[in-house]
Amino acid sequence: MSQQYEPYAPAASGAANGTAPAPPPSPGEDPVREALAQVRREVAKAVVGQDAAVTGLIIALLAKGHVLLEGVPGVAKTLLVRSLSAALDLDTKRVQFTPDLMPGDVTGSLIYDNRSSGFSFREGPVFTNILLADEINRTPPKTQASLLEAMEERQVTVDGATRPLPEPFIVAATQNPVEYEGTYPLPEAQLDRFLLKMTLDLPGREDEIEVIRRHSGGFDPRNLAAAGVRPVASARDLELAREAVARVTVAPEVLAYIVDLVRATRSAPSFQLGVSPRGATALLNTARAWAWLSGRAFVTPDDVKALTLPALRHRVALRPEAQMDGVNVDDVLGSILATVPVPR
Numbered sequence: 530m531s532q533q534y535e536p537y538a539p540a541a542s543g544a545a546n547g548t549a550p551a552p553p554p555s556p557g558e559d560p561v562r563e564a565l566a567q568v569r570r571e572v573a574k575a576v577v578g579q580d581a582a583v584t585g586l587i588i589a590l591l592a593k594g595h596v597l598l599e600g601v602p603g604v605a606k607t608l609l610v611r612s613l614s615a616a617l618d619l620d621t622k623r624v625q626f627t628p629d630l631m632p633g634d635v636t637g638s639l640i641y642d643n644r645s646s647g648f649s650f651r652e653g654p655v656f657t658n659i660l661l662a663d664e665i666n667r668t669p670p671k672t673q674a675s676l677l678e679a680m681e682e683r684q685v686t687v688d689g690a691t692r693p694l695p696e697p698f699i700v701a702a703t704q705n706p707v708e709y710e711g712t713y714p715l716p717e718a719q720l721d722r723f724l725l726k727m728t729l730d731l732p733g734r735e736d737e738i739e740v741i742r743r744h745s746g747g748f749d750p751r752n753l754a755a756a757g758v759r760p761v762a763s764a765r766d767l768e769l770a771r772e773a774v775a776r777v778t779v780a781p782e783v784l785a786y787i788v789d790l791v792r793a794t795r796s797a798p799s800f801q802l803g804v805s806p807r808g809a810t811a812l813l814n815t816a817r818a819w820a821w822l823s824g825r826a827f828v829t830p831d832d833v834k835a836l837t838l839p840a841l842r843h844r845v846a847l848r849p850e851a852q853m854d855g856v857n858v859d860d861v862l863g864s865i866l867a868t869v870p871v872p873r
Contacts, residue, residue: 561769562822564762571616574757575750576609577743578736584822585727585839586613586701590767591774591818594724594811595680595700597665597715597843604729606703608750610661613701615753617767618760619658620695626668632675636685637692650687655679658695658764662702666712673719676700680722697767717802717846724811725836726843770821777817779828782872786830787812790837793865794845799856802846812840830871838862 565587572583582598586609589596598606607623614621624635637653654660655676665673679685683694702723705712720726732740748756787809795803816832823832842858851861 559773559824561766561773562824564766565770565822567761568613568616571758571761572609572612575612575748575753576605577739578732579605579609579729582609582727582729583613585725586610588815588818588822588836589699589701589724590617590697591770591821592724592811592814593697593699593771594814595702595722597720597723597726598701598703598729599706599726600703600729601731602705604731605750606729607661607663609729610659610701610703612753612758614659614661615758616760617659617762617764619697619764621659621661622654622657623661623663624654625663626665626672628668630668630672632672633687635672635675636679637687639688648688650690650692652692653685655685656692656694658697658699660698660700662700664705665702666704666715669713670716673713673715677719677722680719697764720843721805721807723843724815725839727839728842774818774821777820777826777828779813779817780872783816783828783830783833784813786869786872787816787833789869790833790865791841793869794841794862797845797861797865799847799851799861800845801848802844804841804844808841808844811844812836815840834866837866 568587569580569583573580576583586596598609600606611621611623624630633653635653636655637651639648640651641647642649660679662676679694679698680700683696683698685692685694700723704715731737791804791806791809791812794800797803812833813828815836816828819836820826820828820832838859841862845858845862847856847858847861
């Protein structure tokens with residue numbers, strides 16, 4: 530099944546020393562796992578060369594977490610989320626974050642109804658299964674913070690009344706690199722609520738040729754049905770998959786390994802902010818999801834290594850002097866992976 534689920538590659542520097550999991554077995558014996566494998570094949574009909582990001586979104590759905598997709602404009606971040614939603618047959622709503630967007634535009638607000646001479650609540654776009662928060666770092670922190678309760682509690686409180694969000698619910702947010710003009714860095718508290726941060730690079734030459742070939746043949750990214758993307762999995766499949774992931778076991782030695790990795794970030798000379806216990810639980814949950822996708826009922830150290838970068842890279846902060854020296858967060862995490870002893 531190596532064509533269906535690929536582990537996350539280590540940093541470009543090779544700091545993780547090629548410790549990715551072995552290719553997982555065929556999912557044919559499990560219809561739920563096969564359905565999620567088919568989701569990835571459906572997304573590939575519209576998106577070229579972003580297999581790791583697709584896997585990250587599926588892992589986030591299994592682990593009930595949110596995903597931050599970072600990349601320069603034009604690398605199919607929005608198309609990726611729309612294609613995934615179409616293949617999963619889940620309700621999706623999109624919010625284009627702009628400097629003048631207000632919190633109520635996201636969560637909903639009370640509207641005066643002349644017919645009833647009273648106020649009624651009008652749901653915002655957050656009431657959906659997958660909320661596509663497009664260019665989330667182009668809106669001020671006040672509006673960014675409007676998502677905090679929804680992301681953490683799966684609910685929205687307006688005028689003292691609490692309203693639960695649908696299940697499943699995740700936020701798939703896209704952002705441009707922070708050095709781009711007109712961006713507002715996300716607060717640390719909000720970054721920590723994202724389960725994974727995926728970086729979408731520019732495509733390789735062959736992938737870019739395929740993108741251009743599809744467009745020359747009439748591909749329209751606004752018409753996914755015409756591209757052949759169809760629903761192949763449902764919310765029920767996702768529920769069954771989550772139950773299976775919850776049964777994946779983790780040995781005490783692997784739990785200790787996760788803690789050792791997280792604690793190493795707190796003492797790394799290049800970091801002024803290390804990973805919190807929330808990050809450790811994120812690494813645990815994503816490793817369990819990856820183990821299940823790989824056809825195993827237990828977590829291995831390789832599962833932990835495969836998810837370390839996307840699960841932790843947004844939970845650390847470089848020291849200013851390290852930034853001036855050109856130090857890269859992924860390189861530091863790769864160095865930690867290479868030095869923390871691996872349980873045998």
